[in-house]
Amino acid sequence: MYLSNLSYVLGCLPLLATAALSKRQNSTAPTVQVLNGSYYGVHSQEYSQDYFLGIPFARPPVGDLRFRPPQSLNTTFNDTRNATEYSPACIGYGSDTWVLGNYISEDCLTVNVIRPEGVAPGTNLPVGVWIYGGGNTNGGNSDPRYNASFIVRQSVQMRAPMIVVQLNYRLQAWGFLFGNEVVESGNANLGNRDQRLALQWVQENIAAFGGDPSKVTIWGESAGASGVGMQLLAYGGRNDNLFRAAIVQSGGPVASSRLLTPSQWQPYYNNITLAAGCSNATDTLACLRTIPTDTLSSILNSTVTTGFPWGPQVDNDFLLAPFTASLQAGNFVRVPILTGRNHDEGTDFAPKGINTTDQFLANVRSQGPDNATAVTIAALYPDIPAIGIPATLDGRPTGPLASYGVQWKRISSYIGDLRQHVPRRIVNQVWSKYNVTNYSYHFNVIPNGAGAWLGSGHFREVAFVFDNTDGLGYKNVVAVNPFEGKGEEFFLLARLMSRMWVSFITGGSPNDSGVSCVNWPEYTLENPRNMVFDVNVTKLAYVEPDTYRAEGIQYLADRFADVYNR
Numbered sequence: 001m002y003l004s005n006l007s008y009v010l011g012c013l014p015l016l017a018t019a020a021l022s023k024r025q026n027s028t029a030p031t032v033q034v035l036n037g038s039y040y041g042v043h044s045q046e047y048s049q050d051y052f053l054g055i056p057f058a059r060p061p062v063g064d065l066r067f068r069p070p071q072s073l074n075t076t077f078n079d080t081r082n083a084t085e086y087s088p089a090c091i092g093y094g095s096d097t098w099v100l101g102n103y104i105s106e107d108c109l110t111v112n113v114i115r116p117e118g119v120a121p122g123t124n125l126p127v128g129v130w131i132y133g134g135g136n137t138n139g140g141n142s143d144p145r146y147n148a149s150f151i152v153r154q155s156v157q158m159r160a161p162m163i164v165v166q167l168n169y170r171l172q173a174w175g176f177l178f179g180n181e182v183v184e185s186g187n188a189n190l191g192n193r194d195q196r197l198a199l200q201w202v203q204e205n206i207a208a209f210g211g212d213p214s215k216v217t218i219w220g221e222s223a224g225a226s227g228v229g230m231q232l233l234a235y236g237g238r239n240d241n242l243f244r245a246a247i248v249q250s251g252g253p254v255a256s257s258r259l260l261t262p263s264q265w266q267p268y269y270n271n272i273t274l275a276a277g278c279s280n281a282t283d284t285l286a287c288l289r290t291i292p293t294d295t296l297s298s299i300l301n302s303t304v305t306t307g308f309p310w311g312p313q314v315d316n317d318f319l320l321a322p323f324t325a326s327l328q329a330g331n332f333v334r335v336p337i338l339t340g341r342n343h344d345e346g347t348d349f350a351p352k353g354i355n356t357t358d359q360f361l362a363n364v365r366s367q368g369p370d371n372a373t374a375v376t377i378a379a380l381y382p383d384i385p386a387i388g389i390p391a392t393l394d395g396r397p398t399g400p401l402a403s404y405g406v407q408w409k410r411i412s413s414y415i416g417d418l419r420q421h422v423p424r425r426i427v428n429q430v431w432s433k434y435n436v437t438n439y440s441y442h443f444n445v446i447p448n449g450a451g452a453w454l455g456s457g458h459f460r461e462v463a464f465v466f467d468n469t470d471g472l473g474y475k476n477v478v479a480v481n482p483f484e485g486k487g488e489e490f491f492l493l494a495r496l497m498s499r500m501w502v503s504f505i506t507g508g509s510p511n512d513s514g515v516s517c518v519n520w521p522e523y524t525l526e527n528p529r530n531m532v533f534d535v536n537v538t539k540l541a542y543v544e545p546d547t548y549r550a551e552g553i554q555y556l557a558d559r560f561a562d563v564y565n566r
Contacts, residue, residue, distance in 0.1 A: 029084075030117075034205040036076050039083040043117065047149045048156070052113040052209070054087035057201035058194065060107035061170065066289045067177060067187050070109060070197045086112065089140025091293075092171040093301045095478050096138040104140075106174065106293055111198055112141050112166040114148040116156050119163070119210030126215040126506040127206055129165045129243070131195055133222030133251070133459070136176050136310045141166035144473035151466050151498045158499055158514055160506040163211045165202055169194035169227065173300050176310045179269030181285050183262045188315035192230040199231065199242040217245040217505040221462055223311070225251025225339075229323070230312050236320045237331040245508060247501065248339045249465070250458055253332060254423035255323045255566040258368060259313055268308050275299045324561040327430045337431055338504050340441030340530070341424045344390040344455030346416020355406040357383060363411065367418065368564045380552035381414045388413045390455025392446060401453050408453070417549060420458075422556045423566075425546065429557075432525045439510055440523045440546060442530040445493065447482030449474075461533070464490075467498035489535040496540055497533060518542060 029040040030050040041052035058070040065071060088105035089097065097104060119125060132139040132146060148164035155162045169175060175191030182188050203213045220228045225248035232246060232253050273279045276299055278287035288296065299305075314322060326332060354360055357378060364374040385395050388409025397404040405411070424440065431438035443461040450460060463474070463482045469491050471481025483490050499513035500520065506512075510520045510531075518541045520531045528546035560566050 031080060032113075032208050034208050036073050037078065038080045040080050041083045041113075044149070047153055048117045049149055049152060050115050050117055050119070052083040053085055054110045054112065055083050056087075056110050057167070057198045058109040061109060061174075061190075062106045062293075064289055066106065066174075067182070067190070067285055069187065069190060069193045072197065072200075086140075086142035087168065089142060090168050090170050091174055091297055092134065092138030092140070094134065094138035096134045096140070096143065102140055102142065108140075108168050108170070109194055109198075110141070110168050111201065112148075113163060113206075113209050114152055114166075115163040115209055115211070116152060116161045119161075121208055121210060123210035124207075124212035124215070125210055126160075126162045127165060127202065127211040127213075127217070128162055128247075128501075128505045129167065129199065129202060129216060129218050131167060131169070131218065131220035131224035131227040133220065133224040134171070136191060136223045136226070137172045139171070139223070141168045145462060145468060146466060147468060147472050148466070150468055151502060154467055154495070154498045155502045155506065158502060158512075160502055160512070162502060162506050163206070163209060165198075165206070167195060167198035169198070172310055173272060173305065173308075176312070177269065177272075178260070178262065178265040178313050178315075180262045180266055181283075182269065183315050185285060186317060187285065189230070189312050189318045192227055192234070192312055193318060195227050196231060196234060196242070200240075203242060214241075214244065215506075216243040217247060218243045219247040219501075219505070220251065221249040221465075222251045222459065225249050226253075226256070226312065229253030230319065232332045232335075233323060233326050234318055237326065237333055239333045243333075243335065245336045245504065246338075247504065248337065248427070249461060250341055250345060250420060252339055252423055252427050253323055253327060254426050254560065255311075256419045256423065257309060257311070258565050259322055260309060262313075262315075265309070265313065268305075271304050272299065275302075275304045322561065322565060324426060324566050327426065328561065330434055332430075334431075334434060334436045336437035336439075336504075336508055337427065338439045338441070338501075338510060339424055339427055340443060340461075341420045342456045342458060342460050343442060343444040344392075344412070344416065344457045345420040346412035346414070347390055347454045348458035349419050350408070350412040350415040352403055352408070353405045354408065354411040357407075360407055360411060360414075364414070369559070373559070373563060376555065377414065377552070380555055381410055381417075383407055383410045385409045389416060390453065390457075392452040392455045394452075397453060404453060413549070414552075417553050418556060418564075421549070422553050422560060425553055426557050426560065428523045428528065428546070429525065432523055432528075437508070438523045439504070439520055440528075440530045441520075442532045442544065442548075444532060444534045444536075445490075447490070448484045448486055449480040449482060461497070464494040464497045464533070465501055467494045469494050487535075489540060493533060493535055493540045516541060 031040045087110040089102040090108040169191045218228045229252040273284045281287035500510040503512040504510045
């Protein structure tokens with residue numbers, strides 16, 4: 001675990017003066033009175049914004065509260081507390097944790113609030129609540145790639161000011177442990193329950209920051225978009241009036257992998273209890289609560305958990321039924337949605353080394369289809385590199401790229417559709433079927449650092465949405481500034497996309513950005529269309545019919561509920 005320090009905080013908050021980060025309250029520090037007490041934050045003169053960081057929204061999930069649903073705060077205080085530094089991130093495992101050097105802890109259930117300066121209670125600004133991605137195994141609300149100052153600045157310049165809230169939620173086993181004991185005791189899907197309690201906190205407290213609790217948009221990418229999707233499906237689609245709209249980027253309410261029953265998940269659970277010395281305990285979950293944090297974390301960060309399916313599952317409580325079937329039955333919160341995918345998502349998820357059709361068929365069958373269905377899928381996704389993805393790779397991988405496999409472009413197309421494009425199209429079709437406003441996008445941009453064999457892959461749009469043209473959080477051993485060495489069109493596209501997102505959050509339509517002459521049409525069954533973001537076109541964006549790989553995607557979609565169990 002890595003302790004937070006001043007240089008890290010300075011790296012995450014845009015160019016604040018050192019004095020502004022003093023832990024002592026000063027006369028210029030913004031203050032806010034929430035239900036439990038008052039906090040003072042940080043004022044940025046450069047960005048004309050106020051930051052309130054690391055505010056708890058739940059009791060610390062430690063000790064006997066480990067592996068339990070989050071508990072609301074039950075105490076008040078009279079002093080004015082410090083909210084000038086990020087809290088620890090929730091314990092996670094992966095590059096988002098070790099590259100960024102996050103200080104991690106079990107005690108991590110906090111929110112950050114970023115608002116324009118001069119906002120008082122009663123101002124009633126719209127609110128965007130950001131949920132980070134990371135495969136439900138790592139990530140945090142202090143990640144500088146999600147620095148909200150830039151998009152909040154755009155909102156002010158548009159004269160449509162908004163507030164951004166960033167939440168933390170528990171990860172990996174800490175947030176997504178599953179199995180018979182977990183389900184029977186009502187302790188499943190804890191990471192998604194954390195998100196929901198944070199949304200309840202927003203409803204109770206955001207007015208104190210000048211926000212309007214009736215104008216909340218939930219918003220996430222990848223696993224964060226899955227979190228948004230689970231809030232749309234929670235309790236059978238029960239509308240608790242926690243949000244009025246949703247944005248899902250490269251994820252959402254359709255599962256990206258096969259759902260498992262508690263019994264199917266049980267061997268994974270047993271691996272953990274055995275490694276922790278709890279397998280013979282009368283109550284194995286209670287035993288896991290007694291294991292020291294560092295000891296349990298070492299187990300969870302070892303080969304013991306390799307290949308575990310971390311993520312939401314049907315628990316007959318928070319999530320009542322398989323996700324695709326729930327959507328098709330109309331059991332979701334019917335609010336407007338903005339959703340989309342990147343052109344070459346599959347290159348980030350496809351297995352390497354697929355060299356023959358037999359290997360391709362074996363991979364298809366491993367996802368659920370029988371042999372006859374797999375053969376049909378192989379015909380719909382033929383081994384023709386010219387129609388595979390990414391288009392930036394000419395022909396088959398050779399030379400240094402040979403390890404990707406002869407059929408890399410074929411398997412990437414199939415896996416990209418299976419995990420990303422099919423779920424997106426299902427969502428747009430379902431929203432349209434039930435006459436709920438929805439918008440769809442297709443992102444086809446290759447930023448700096450993305451090779452021709454990866455194309456416009458997963459996560460590439462995030463820097464553009466946040467208008468993070470300085471590349472905060474990308475200049476490290478695993479990433480580079482996506483805008484470095486690029487032309488003006490990249491910066492213009494970031495401005496366009498961030499403003500369209502602001503427009504949707506503040507007004508319910510992406511068409512009031514003030515910087516685009518292209519109208520983003522609503523998606524309908526009669527005329528399904530996407531907005532395409534592409535720096536290779538004159539105006540950075542254009543509208544396309546949503547017909548790409550139509551036959552293959554529809555064939556998969558028709559089998560998502562039964563064959564694929566998603």
